[in-house]
Amino acid sequence: MSNLHQFEVVVVGAGGAGLMAGLYASRTAKTAVISKLYPTRSHTGAAQGGVGAALGNLEEDHPEWHTFDTVKGSDYLGDQDAIEFMCEEAVPAIYELEHMGLPFDRTPDGKISQRPFGGHTNNVTGKPVRRACHAADRTGHMILQTLYQQCLKNNVTFYDEFQVLDLIMSNGKAAGVIAVELATGELHTFHAKAVIIATGGHGRIWEITSNAYAYTGDGPAITLRHGLPLEDMEFFQFHPTGIYKLGILITEGVRGEGGVLLNGKGERFMERYAPKVKDLASRDVISRAMYMEMAEGRGINGQNYLYLDVRPETVNKYAALDGRTNPDGSPYRVTGEQILAKLPDIVDFCRVYLGVDPVTQPMPVQPTAHYTMGGIPTNKFGEALADEKGTVVPGLYAAGEVACVSVHGANRLGTNSLLDLVVFGKYAGLRAAEYAKGADFPPLPADAGDYIQEHLSRLRSGTGKENAFDIAREMKKVMFDHVGIFRVEAGMQQALQKIRELQERYKHVSVTDTGKIFNTELISAWELGNLLDLAEVITVCCLNRTESRGGHARDDYPKRDDVNWLKHTMIWKRNGQLQIGYKPVTITKYQPKERTY
Amino acid sequence: MEITLKVFRYNPEKDAKWHYETYVIEGQPTDRVLDLLEYVKGYIDGTLSFRRSCAHGVCGSDAMRINGRNRLACKALVRDVGTKITVEPLIGLKVIKDLIVDMEPFFDNYKKILPFLINETPPPADGKERYQSPEDRAIFDDTTKCILCACCTTSCPSFWANDDYVGPAAIVNAHRFIFDSRDEAANERLKVLNSMFGVYRCHTIFNCTEACPREIQVTKAIGEVKMAILRGKIK
Numbered sequence: 001m002s003n004l005h006q007f008e009v010v011v012v013g014a015g016g017a018g019l020m021a022g023l024y025a026s027r028t029a030k031t032a033v034i035s036k037l038y039p040t041r042s043h044t045g046a047a048q049g050g051v052g053a054a055l056g057n058l059e060e061d062h063p064e065w066h067t068f069d070t071v072k073g074s075d076y077l078g079d080q081d082a083i084e085f086m087c088e089e090a091v092p093a094i095y096e097l098e099h100m101g102l103p104f105d106r107t108p109d110g111k112i113s114q115r116p117f118g119g120h121t122n123n124v125t126g127k128p129v130r131r132a133c134h135a136a137d138r139t140g141h142m143i144l145q146t147l148y149q150q151c152l153k154n155n156v157t158f159y160d161e162f163q164v165l166d167l168i169m170s171n172g173k174a175a176g177v178i179a180v181e182l183a184t185g186e187l188h189t190f191h192a193k194a195v196i197i198a199t200g201g202h203g204r205i206w207e208i209t210s211n212a213y214a215y216t217g218d219g220p221a222i223t224l225r226h227g228l229p230l231e232d233m234e235f236f237q238f239h240p241t242g243i244y245k246l247g248i249l250i251t252e253g254v255r256g257e258g259g260v261l262l263n264g265k266g267e268r269f270m271e272r273y274a275p276k277v278k279d280l281a282s283r284d285v286i287s288r289a290m291y292m293e294m295a296e297g298r299g300i301n302g303q304n305y306l307y308l309d310v311r312p313e314t315v316n317k318y319a320a321l322d323g324r325t326n327p328d329g330s331p332y333r334v335t336g337e338q339i340l341a342k343l344p345d346i347v348d349f350c351r352v353y354l355g356v357d358p359v360t361q362p363m364p365v366q367p368t369a370h371y372t373m374g375g376i377p378t379n380k381f382g383e384a385l386a387d388e389k390g391t392v393v394p395g396l397y398a399a400g401e402v403a404c405v406s407v408h409g410a411n412r413l414g415t416n417s418l419l420d421l422v423v424f425g426k427y428a429g430l431r432a433a434e435y436a437k438g439a440d441f442p443p444l445p446a447d448a449g450d451y452i453q454e455h456l457s458r459l460r461s462g463t464g465k466e467n468a469f470d471i472a473r474e475m476k477k478v479m480f481d482h483v484g485i486f487r488v489e490a491g492m493q494q495a496l497q498k499i500r501e502l503q504e505r506y507k508h509v510s511v512t513d514t515g516k517i518f519n520t521e522l523i524s525a526w527e528l529g530n531l532l533d534l535a536e537v538i539t540v541c542c543l544n545r546t547e548s549r550g551g552h553a554r555d556d557y558p559k560r561d562d563v564n565w566l567k568h569t570m571i572w573k574r575n576g577q578l579q580i581g582y583k584p585v586t587i588t589k590y591q592p593k594e595r596t597y
Numbered sequence: 598m599e600i601t602l603k604v605f606r607y608n609p610e611k612d613a614k615w616h617y618e619t620y621v622i623e624g625q626p627t628d629r630v631l632d633l634l635e636y637v638k639g640y641i642d643g644t645l646s647f648r649r650s651c652a653h654g655v656c657g658s659d660a661m662r663i664n665g666r667n668r669l670a671c672k673a674l675v676r677d678v679g680t681k682i683t684v685e686p687l688i689g690l691k692v693i694k695d696l697i698v699d700m701e702p703f704f705d706n707y708k709k710i711l712p713f714l715i716n717e718t719p720p721p722a723d724g725k726e727r728y729q730s731p732e733d734r735a736i737f738d739d740t741t742k743c744i745l746c747a748c749c750t751t752s753c754p755s756f757w758a759n760d761d762y763v764g765p766a767a768i769v770n771a772h773r774f775i776f777d778s779r780d781e782a783a784n785e786r787l788k789v790l791n792s793m794f795g796v797y798r799c800h801t802i803f804n805c806t807e808a809c810p811r812e813i814q815v816t817k818a819i820g821e822v823k824m825a826i827l828r829g830k831i832k
Contacts, residue, residue: 110728520647
């Protein structure tokens with residue numbers, strides 16, 4: 001085996017979760033962080049509005065309130081023990097980030113500043129609470145930079161621009177990964193005692209998406225091929241405010257700062273769907289409301305978009321109507337300059353991509369594919385699970401968006417993704433290092449690299465009668481049209497048939513680049529295979545769940561059905577067939593009840 | 598509309614020398630240059646190689662020269678750059694293939710300025726945050742925006758002339774810590790920058806400021822670091 005490396009812990013992915021895991025694992029175990037991108041290019045950097053923690057810096061708040069809001073936001077599908085753990089850990093985690101140097105915005109008295117966000121409430125009054133700790137509208141960027149800086153400070157070993165292509169399993173234990181060095185095209189074998197998967201989401205399956213090109217679901221596609229389960233794959237979040245046609249994210253922080261959604265008649269329609277918190281309802285509720293408005297002809301000029309309006313006159317008008325006040329009790333008012341200072345990147349995006357200045361014009365928005373709630377099942381320590389009974393896969397860990405703990409259940413609250421990756425990245429790193437200390441290197445199977453060698457040579461020698469870009473485009477369209485915000489049986493059946501047809505056509509793709517150096521065509525073709533596999537899994541899970549819950553909304557089953565569906569979906573690929581099982585939801589304190597905002 | 602896209606091409610496994618290829622394609626005023634490159638890769642020549650990820654100007658992968666100016670391909674729209682577009686790799690870093698350059702020297706320079714908070718004083722005993730006033734936080738706000746895309750450093754004639762010069766991006770990141778009231782290692786960083794290959798290689802040409810896709814006032818930040826060295830202390 002050429003290019004053989006040995007590390008006790010290998011982390012795959014260098015976004016927030018991977019860096020946090022690498023930072024913690026490397027304290028006690030020989031660790032490598034492998035990423036297909038330079039770490040600072042990771043998608044964590046695109047997160048904008050904030051990271052949630054009940055610091056109570058501006059008003060009363062408690063981790064218990066954060067826990068309840070997250071449970072409710074999850075439409076009661078989140079596991080309450082894990083949610084409670086995350087929300088308790090949130091507070092020290094934010095302080096740790098601050099101590100690492102994260103430049104949070106500050107309150108007048110010098111504390112970490114916090115802003116309201118969708119679904120985060122004062123549990124007594126039901127009104128929005130300031131819980132999102134922020135650094136302008138680039139909080140994810142600052143988390144990513146800070147964690148990378150800390151990794152440099154602590155001499156964490158990186159393999160940048162190495163694409164992991166396969167997991168090595170040895171007698172049921174994780175034993176390492178196979179990766180290609182993009183600059184040379186050479187395959188490398190990383191022999192390890194523990195592997196932490198932190199590859200992020202797969203939002204590139206949909207046509208309109210806020211997700212990076214890199215978000216191709218490499219981690220779950222690989223573990224699925226190894227016969228390991230995925231959990232709750234039918235739950236994917238559509239963020240309400242993507243830039244029209246482009247899908248680029250406009251943070252919920254815009255609404256946290258007082259921005260409102262308006263339809264073609266100039267109505268603040270969220271008043272009708274969520275009378276209490278209106279534009280700060282959770283994302284699934286708002287995306288569906290937007291869809292309904294557009295479907296009923298109330299889009300702007302009858303088109304498929306609405307306005308997000310953060311002009312000072314609009315903000316001030318609705319803040320007065322809502323009776324919104326500052327922490328000192330004075331009426332809430334904003335100026336154009338304050339909008340610019342609090343949301344500089346949003347203003348920049350709108351100017352560049354739309355030619356619109358949000359301080360003087362409303363922004364055209366539509367829901368955009370955003371976040372993967374499902375993924376590789378883990379317990380709250382990041383240990384990957386092999387089955388519905390909670391059996392741990394020795395040596396395998398997952399953290400961040402790729403993992404399903406599940407703290408987000410059927411719908412994630414804004415700010416909880418950054419929190420998730422910091423908390424569970426840390427625990428996955430700690431657990432993996434601890435495990436590695438007490439374990440031997442599993443023997444490397446002789447055929448470890450065979451599968452991927454064969455797969456790559458197939459991509460190079462296809463008939464070439466199919467074009468990978470066409471396949472990708474058709475997949476994205478059918479998934480957005482039929483496995484998107486609203487779903488019905490017939491449409492999803494059509495999508496499933498289409499995806500399976502595309503999987504067949506994929507076999508005829510041929511990569512024209514025969515070189516080794518930065519063969520990005522080959523890598524993209526491999527990534528497309530991952531997206532297709534996951535699109536099939538998602539569609540099968542969506543068809544299977546005959547209810548509406550959180551991000552999974554069905555026209556033909558419009559109600560949540562706790563009698564039959566208060567359970568997690570598990571799905572395996574065995575002998576080429578997808579098989580579904582179930583796992584109960586962990587309920588500790590909060591019995592499911594009707595969800596209104 | 599018809600767009601003429603002229604692209605620098607070099608494949609070390611095939612070409613003895615670099616050359617340009619011209620592609621005439623259909624596009625829209627709102628297309629990003631990145632969209633055009635993707636189209637060429639998807640339908641005309643799959644071997645065309647470039648880096649990209651977020652596609653909206655926050656990850657820094659697709660820095661390149663577009664009509665002679667360093668920009669992110671995902672932030673340059675046809676309506677801004679016109680329908681005759683020339684795309685070339687960044688200058689001053691070795692071309693590996695097509696639009697992909699060797700970023701290692703760039704990141705090595707970044708690492709030289711100790712790009713991480715250094716504070717040996719224990720955090721508050723209650724475990725909570727270190728305090729910082731909004732005014733102190735504002736001093737280094739601009740330089741926290743850096744995405745390490747290398748647009749600034751590879752637009753700098755001093756860097757072209759001598760790649761031992763740490764370059765604007767490294768100084769921007771030094772500034773981010775030097776002026777952070779919580780940091781205690783300003784003098785160590787200033788020592789690195791008060792050298793042959795530090796801030797004095799900056800001749801205030803302003804290319805860096807013009808190139809920055811995050812609109813960081815790079816030359817101003819370098820000037821503030823120069824002043825900090827001259828005064829021998831920060832405040």
